[in-house]
Amino acid sequence: MTSSLEALLPTTKRALLHRIAVAQSEGRTPSLVGAVERDGQLVWSGGRTCVDGHAPDSDTQYRIGSITKTFTAVLVLRLRDEGLLDLSDPLDKHLPGTGVGEVTIAQLLGHSAGLPAETPAPWWERTPGSMRPELGDVLGEQPRMHPAGRRHHYSNPGYTLLGSLIETVRGTSWEEALRHEILEPLGMHRTSAQPQAPHAGGWAVHPWADVMLPEPSEDLGLMAPAGQLWSTAADLSRFAAFLARGDDKVLSAASVREMRTPSAPSEAGDWDGAYGLGLQVVRINGRTLIGHTGSLPGFVACLWVSVEDGVSAVALSNATSGPMIVATAADLVRIVADAEPRIPEPWRPLPDVDQTLLQLTGPWYWGTYSYGLRLVAEGGVELQxxxxxxxxxxxVAAGDETWTGLDGYYAGETLRAVRREDGSVSHLDLGSFVFTREPYEPGDAVPGGVDGEGWRGL
Structure with a gap:
């Protein structure tokens, strides 16, 4: 039961149902399920099917393909946060003998390690994982296609390596680590490596006729960390809420933000898409969405989160191709965010304020550029x-009147208040740039000095 603030308006629900009905009909898919999560609550779900008298719901399992990679990435970040590895470590430090040991963990997470997109033949998604019992069978004879770190090149074998890395460092199977470290803490009891009833069957729909045939569902073996999982719209909505704000039982908000940060250059012309650490970052409908898409024979899936709007959406279908699942999930976000925009929290004053820091607020000048410095929560500041x-x-406050940049050009840079011998503030130093209270005031600490004749006209 949702509260009045959590429940969607009837017109919004109607628009959501219409969107998935169009996707199922025009996409010619046996069934399609959609769900919307807002501020941590599942506020809507709906399903459409070609079977009379039956419709899948938010508890019906579908195979989610490469959305699995995001779970694998979370497990790697957990190892990093526990101090068991560093993302800059070469793979060989923890998983020797792969033949690509010089690539870093971060490069594998962001698909910039230069590895192939797929395994050697036969087609791994339609053949049992027992055909590739060793990592060498996954990587093949030419495991490097591009220089490491230079470009984004999506790699399924790369996430197989990460799965083996997790097993080696953690000392347990990837599936067990997943269950104990992510699924159980987040209450995702309907997400599993093997299908559990009720679940959809995978189908291929003929491109030129309204007929279909069943697709095989294989256990991917070593490739499981790249695409094995089955899940439900309700479970993925829980995962979406975690990706939006973090959960200290699994991964901190700071580490989740790190996953959402683009990690490698996009391909030329693909300026609306990037890849973080196990997460896609895209611009659709004028919004930044994070999440992942997935497909395996018989299934397509998509999870998108708009962190700014506090809205996420899941779309799952059981056809190899047809439904525009990426656009469908993005439209579910758009419908809710546009029809019922987030209501901001009431403004409240800070619980306390350091008077010394308060004196630093107001206008500052970098050369003749004017900036305003604002004091925010927990001693942080914003420069605009x-x-x-x-x-x-x-x-963010770093102590002793210093702050560390969180974003933009100054991410990681140090902002420092420089005081004179009498204790008064001389200027702000930001990565060696000097900000003064007046533009080029004589006597101020302006590198290169100030012309002694001062300001003048023509």
Missing amino acids: PLRGTGRSARF
């Missing part, structure tokens, strides 16, 4: 241009 364009950034 007062007019025109400029480099804005948020900073």
Whole structure:
């Protein structure tokens, strides 16, 4: 039962149902399930099917393909946060003997290790994993296609390596680590490596006739960390809520934000898409969405999260191709976010304020560019241009009147208040750039000095 603030308006629900009905009908798919999560609550789900008198619901399992990779990435980040590895470590440090041991863990997570997209023949998604019992069978004779770290090249074998890395460092199977470290803490009891009833069957729909045939469902073996999982719309909505805000039982909000940060250059012309650490980052309908798509023979799936709107959507279908699942999930987000925009939290004053820090707020000048410095929660500050364009950034308190940049041009850079001998503030130093209270005031600590004749007209 949802509260009045959580429940969607009838017109919004009607629009959502219409969208998945169109996707199922025009996409010619046996069934399709959609769900929407808002601020941690499943607020809508619906299903359409070609079977009279039956419709799948948010508890029906579908195979989710490469959305599995995001779960694998979370397990790797957990190892990093526990100090068991570093993302800059070469793979060989923890998993020797692969033949590609010089690539880093971060490169594998972001698909920039230069590995092939697929395994050697035969087609791994339609053949049993027992045909590839060793990592060498997954990587093949030419495991490197591009220089490491230079470009994004999606690699399924790369996530097989990450799965084996997890098993080696954790000392348990990938599936057991997944269950104990992610699925159980998040209450995802209907997500599993093997299908559990009720679940959909996978189908191929003929491209030129309204007929279909069943697709095989193989156990992927070593390739499981790249695409094995089955899940439900309800479970994936729980996972989406976690991806939006983190959960200390699984992964901190800071580490989840790191996963959402693009990690490698996009392909030329693909400026609306990037890849973080196990997460896709895209611009659709004017919104930034994070999440992942997935497909295996007989199934397509998509999970998108708009962190800014507090809305996420899941779309699952049991056809090899046809339904525009990426656009469908994005439209579910758009429908809710546009019809019922997030209501902001009430403004409240800070619980306490350091008077010394308060004196630093207000206008500052970098040369003749004007900026405003605002004090925010927990002693942090924000630097914003007062007019025109400029480099804005948020900073977190680091102690002793220093702050560390969180985003933009100044991410990781240090902002420091520099005081004179009498204790008064001389200027702000930001990565060696000097910000003063007045533009080029004589006597201020301006590198290169200030012309002694001062400001003048023509």
